[in-house]
Amino acid sequence: QKEVEQNSGPLSVPEGAIASLNCTYSDRGSQSFFWYRQYSGKSPELIMSIYSNGDKEDGRFTAQLNKASQYVSLLIRDSQPSDSATYLCAVTLGTYKYIFGTGTRLKVLA
Amino acid sequence: DAGVIQSPRHEVTEMGQEVTLRCKPISGHNSLFWYRQTMMRGLELLIYFNNNVPIDDSGMPEDRFSAKMPNASFSTLKIQPSEPRDSAVYFCASSLNGGQGRRETQYFGPGTRLLVL
Numbered sequence: 001q002k003e004v005e006q007n008s009g010p011l012s013v014p015e016g017a018i019a020s021l022n023c024t025y026s027d028r029g030s031q032s033f034f035w036y037r038q039y040s041g042k043s044p045e046l047i048m049s050i051y052s053n054g055d056k057e058d059g060r061f062t063a064q065l066n067k068a069s070q071y072v073s074l075l076i077r078d079s080q081p082s083d084s085a086t087y088l089c090a091v092t093l094g095t096y097k098y099i100f101g102t103g104t105r106l107k108v109l110a
Numbered sequence: 111d112a113g114v115i116q117s118p119r120h121e122v123t124e125m126g127q128e129v130t131l132r133c134k135p136i137s138g139h140n141s142l143f144w145y146r147q148t149m150m151r152g153l154e155l156l157i158y159f160n161n162n163v164p165i166d167d168s169g170m171p172e173d174r175f176s177a178k179m180p181n182a183s184f185s186t187l188k189i190q191p192s193e194p195r196d197s198a199v200y201f202c203a204s205s206l207n208g209g210q211g212r213r214e215t216q217y218f219g220p221g222t223r224l225l226v227l
Contacts, residue, residue, distance in 0.1 A: 043220050044201075046217070096141065097155065
């Protein structure tokens with residue numbers, strides 16, 4: 001079992017719709033969770049961080065964490081073509097390691 | 111405030127040659143990470159430094175890979191000799207590690223695209 005699992009996609013949504021990206025992780029001791037966005041040919045950039053169970057909202061983005069189910073998700077409301085990218089889930093493991101999923105490719109159709 | 115700086119941005123070399131990648135972390139950050147990204151394997155952690163000391167190099171694929179951090183503002187990743195399978199994008203990232211518990215965000219540099227012919 002991979003430590004962090006994401007559906008590779010592509011996930012296609014029409015412009016204006018809600019995109020839902022999911023991530024599961026295997027280490028129950030993980031304490032910090034991050035969503036990064038990576039455009040083709042570019043470096044990952046932070047979208048959201050979440051540390052406690054529940055929802056965290058920032059503009060059009062909402063991160064959801066459920067530690068009991070070892071599940072973290074990212075919702076993008078009012079999806080725009082500019083949101084088309086690969087979204088990487090990252091989970092901390094132990095005292096310093098960040099384990100990244102292989103990413104979900106999102107395509108927002110105009 | 112400048113982000114993480116990496117050089118070169120692109121490197122094309124021939125098999126057997128030595129390759130040196132460079133990284134300048136964000137000022138004040140005490141943790142530095144080298145990653146390799148490929149389509150097949152995604153982002154893989156190669157080595158982690160904390161306060162300039164290598165803490166975990168278990169991700170370094172072979173003895174051909176070595177990394178140094180002589181001071182808080184500079185790190186190198188060296189491949190000698192290089193092989194075609196080393197072709198990938200190499201990212202440097204830095205963060206502020208405050209100790210146990212919550213981990214702080216990692217900030218990535220622009221990456222070095224390495225092609226070994």
